[in-house]
Amino acid sequence: MRTGKLVSDPTVTVVSLDTVPAAVEIQDCLDATGYKLVYAKTRKVVPGTGAGRHLATATATRYPDGRWLISAGVAHEDQPC
Template identity: 80%
Template sequence: MRTGTFVSDPTVTSVSLDSVPATVEIQDCLDTTGYRLVDAKTKRVVPGSGGGRHLATATATRYHGRWLINYGAGHEDQPC
Protein backbone atom coordinates (compact mmCIF):
# COMPACT_ATOMS: atom_id res chain seq x y z
CA MET A 1 0.00 0.00 0.00
CA ARG A 2 1.06 3.65 -0.35
CA THR A 3 1.54 6.02 2.56
CA GLY A 4 2.57 9.64 2.86
CA THR A 5 1.92 12.67 0.73
CA PHE A 6 1.90 12.97 -3.05
CA VAL A 7 2.34 16.67 -3.95
CA SER A 8 1.05 18.13 -7.21
CA ASP A 9 0.65 21.78 -8.24
CA PRO A 10 -0.25 21.86 -11.96
CA THR A 11 0.06 24.93 -14.17
CA VAL A 12 -1.61 25.61 -17.51
CA THR A 13 1.20 26.33 -20.00
CA SER A 14 -0.84 26.98 -23.14
CA VAL A 15 -4.47 27.54 -24.09
CA SER A 16 -6.09 27.04 -27.48
CA LEU A 17 -9.76 27.93 -27.13
CA ASP A 18 -10.20 28.63 -30.87
CA SER A 19 -9.24 25.09 -31.89
CA VAL A 20 -11.91 22.44 -32.35
CA PRO A 21 -12.02 20.98 -29.80
CA ALA A 22 -10.53 23.53 -27.39
CA THR A 23 -7.38 22.30 -25.66
CA VAL A 24 -5.02 23.28 -22.85
CA GLU A 25 -1.53 22.02 -22.07
CA ILE A 26 -0.68 21.38 -18.42
CA GLN A 27 2.71 20.97 -16.75
CA ASP A 28 3.41 19.79 -13.23
CA CYS A 29 6.31 18.95 -10.95
CA LEU A 30 5.24 15.77 -9.16
CA ASP A 31 6.84 15.43 -5.74
CA THR A 32 6.75 11.91 -4.33
CA THR A 33 9.61 12.31 -1.87
CA GLY A 34 7.20 11.78 1.05
CA TYR A 35 5.13 9.06 -0.66
CA ARG A 36 6.24 5.47 0.01
CA LEU A 37 5.21 1.95 -0.94
CA VAL A 38 4.93 -0.14 2.25
CA ASP A 39 4.11 -3.76 2.96
CA ALA A 40 0.46 -3.82 4.13
CA LYS A 41 1.15 -6.43 6.84
CA THR A 42 4.51 -5.33 8.23
CA LYS A 43 4.24 -1.58 7.41
CA ARG A 44 7.89 -1.70 6.29
CA VAL A 45 8.99 0.43 3.35
CA VAL A 46 9.50 -1.65 0.20
CA PRO A 47 13.16 -1.35 -0.89
CA GLY A 48 13.63 0.66 -4.09
CA SER A 49 10.28 2.42 -3.80
CA GLY A 50 11.71 5.81 -2.85
CA GLY A 51 10.18 8.85 -4.44
CA GLY A 52 11.56 11.93 -6.10
CA ARG A 53 10.56 14.97 -8.10
CA HIS A 54 9.91 14.82 -11.84
CA LEU A 55 8.11 16.60 -14.64
CA ALA A 56 4.65 15.54 -15.80
CA THR A 57 2.66 16.89 -18.74
CA ALA A 58 -0.96 16.53 -19.84
CA THR A 59 -3.40 17.75 -22.46
CA ALA A 60 -7.02 18.51 -21.60
CA THR A 61 -9.67 18.79 -24.30
CA ARG A 62 -13.19 20.20 -24.00
CA TYR A 63 -15.87 17.68 -25.06
CA HIS A 64 -19.59 18.35 -24.64
CA GLY A 65 -18.98 21.14 -22.12
CA ARG A 66 -16.53 19.16 -19.95
CA TRP A 67 -12.73 19.26 -19.76
CA LEU A 68 -11.24 15.78 -20.05
CA ILE A 69 -7.60 14.72 -19.83
CA ASN A 70 -6.91 12.93 -23.10
CA TYR A 71 -3.12 12.59 -22.73
CA GLY A 72 -0.74 12.46 -19.80
CA ALA A 73 2.87 11.46 -19.31
CA GLY A 74 5.36 11.31 -16.47
CA HIS A 75 8.91 12.26 -17.43
CA GLU A 76 10.95 10.59 -14.71
CA ASP A 77 14.14 11.38 -16.63
CA GLN A 78 13.42 15.13 -16.25
CA PRO A 79 13.76 16.33 -12.66
CA CYS A 80 12.18 19.56 -11.54
Protein backbone atom coordinates (compact mmCIF):
# COMPACT_ATOMS: atom_id res chain seq x y z
CA MET A 1 0.00 0.00 0.00
CA ARG A 2 1.09 3.63 -0.31
CA THR A 3 1.60 6.02 2.59
CA GLY A 4 2.52 9.67 2.70
CA LYS A 5 1.76 12.41 0.25
CA LEU A 6 2.39 12.85 -3.46
CA VAL A 7 3.06 16.56 -4.07
CA SER A 8 1.96 18.11 -7.35
CA ASP A 9 1.97 21.68 -8.68
CA PRO A 10 0.84 21.55 -12.34
CA THR A 11 1.28 24.39 -14.83
CA VAL A 12 -0.43 24.88 -18.19
CA THR A 13 2.36 25.24 -20.77
CA VAL A 14 0.46 25.33 -24.09
CA VAL A 15 -3.08 26.48 -24.86
CA SER A 16 -4.70 25.54 -28.19
CA LEU A 17 -8.27 26.82 -28.05
CA ASP A 18 -8.64 27.29 -31.82
CA THR A 19 -7.95 23.62 -32.63
CA VAL A 20 -10.65 20.97 -32.91
CA PRO A 21 -10.86 19.70 -30.29
CA ALA A 22 -9.45 22.44 -28.06
CA ALA A 23 -6.58 21.22 -25.89
CA VAL A 24 -4.07 22.33 -23.28
CA GLU A 25 -0.71 20.84 -22.37
CA ILE A 26 0.11 20.54 -18.68
CA GLN A 27 3.53 20.05 -17.11
CA ASP A 28 4.20 19.04 -13.52
CA CYS A 29 7.08 18.18 -11.24
CA LEU A 30 5.78 15.27 -9.17
CA ASP A 31 7.47 14.99 -5.79
CA ALA A 32 7.15 11.44 -4.46
CA THR A 33 9.92 11.71 -1.85
CA GLY A 34 7.33 11.47 0.96
CA TYR A 35 5.13 8.92 -0.82
CA LYS A 36 6.19 5.38 0.08
CA LEU A 37 5.20 1.88 -0.99
CA VAL A 38 4.99 -0.19 2.20
CA TYR A 39 3.92 -3.66 3.22
CA ALA A 40 0.35 -3.46 4.61
CA LYS A 41 1.01 -5.73 7.60
CA THR A 42 4.33 -4.30 8.80
CA ARG A 43 4.33 -0.79 7.29
CA LYS A 44 7.98 -1.36 6.31
CA VAL A 45 9.12 0.23 3.05
CA VAL A 46 9.24 -2.19 0.12
CA PRO A 47 12.92 -2.42 -0.97
CA GLY A 48 13.76 -0.85 -4.32
CA THR A 49 10.64 1.31 -4.49
CA GLY A 50 12.12 4.65 -3.48
CA ALA A 51 10.96 7.60 -5.52
CA GLY A 52 12.09 11.16 -6.00
CA ARG A 53 11.02 14.10 -8.12
CA HIS A 54 10.31 13.71 -11.82
CA LEU A 55 8.63 15.45 -14.73
CA ALA A 56 5.10 14.52 -15.78
CA THR A 57 3.13 15.83 -18.76
CA ALA A 58 -0.52 15.58 -19.71
CA THR A 59 -2.96 16.77 -22.36
CA ALA A 60 -6.45 17.95 -21.43
CA THR A 61 -8.99 17.96 -24.26
CA ARG A 62 -12.34 19.75 -24.40
CA TYR A 63 -15.07 17.35 -25.45
CA PRO A 64 -18.25 18.34 -27.37
CA ASP A 65 -20.31 18.33 -24.16
CA GLY A 66 -18.01 21.04 -22.71
CA ARG A 67 -16.06 18.82 -20.28
CA TRP A 68 -12.28 19.05 -20.07
CA LEU A 69 -10.78 15.59 -19.57
CA ILE A 70 -7.20 14.31 -19.47
CA SER A 71 -6.75 12.49 -22.77
CA ALA A 72 -3.06 11.60 -22.43
CA GLY A 73 -0.43 11.55 -19.73
CA VAL A 74 3.16 10.43 -19.26
CA ALA A 75 5.43 10.21 -16.21
CA HIS A 76 9.01 10.92 -17.30
CA GLU A 77 10.79 9.14 -14.45
CA ASP A 78 14.10 9.51 -16.29
CA GLN A 79 13.80 13.33 -16.16
CA PRO A 80 14.30 14.76 -12.69
CA CYS A 81 13.02 18.21 -11.85
